[in-house]
Amino acid sequence: MHEMSLCEGILQVLEDNAKSQQFKKVKTIWLEIGALSGVEIEAMKFCFDAVTRGTLAEQANLEIINKPGLAWCMKCSKNVEVTQRFDECPDCGSYQLQVVGGDEMKIKELEVE
Template sequence: MHEMSLCEGVLQILESEANRQHFTKVKTVWLEIGAMSGVEIEAMRFCFDVIVRHSLADGARLEIIEVPAEAWCLDCAQNVAIQQRYDACPQCGSYQLQVTSGEAMRLKELEVE
């Protein structure tokens, strides 16, 4: 389950930012998770609660913003929604798509004290 290591990475970022910005408590964490990132959202929620115990984020709320997958069609020059890699363009049927969003996970915002 790679969500555990992802949550450990999030906690490292939180600790680093706490030192840099001088806060002592994290109340809410907003994560953007792409539809094609390979992250299981429910596993992420579970792992987050386990990893942040006894840390500055103990009891913090995890808010997940799901980012849909999109791609640029090289044939019809449209930005289109896709469900998975190697889908055909819903506009023209071409398979010449370049994924432009939905593959990443990023820490978007924090609420801290």
């Protein structure tokens, strides 16, 4: 599962941060997930629970921040919001869109102790 390796990556980042910033426990993680990232939020939560069991992030709250997909429309010459990678422009219906944002996943903030 794609989400499983993402969660393992997150845990790695948390453990590295714990070493450099000397915290022992992660209480809350705010995770920003773009609409075009292809990440399933439910799967993410499930995998996160499984991956963090017995680690510094066990019982941490996973807060998801949804970020809309953003694409540049060549016809409109502006950024438009899209929900899928191959959506048409909501304004003019053109398919000549270039994704410019909302295709990534990152840790936005951590609450630790």
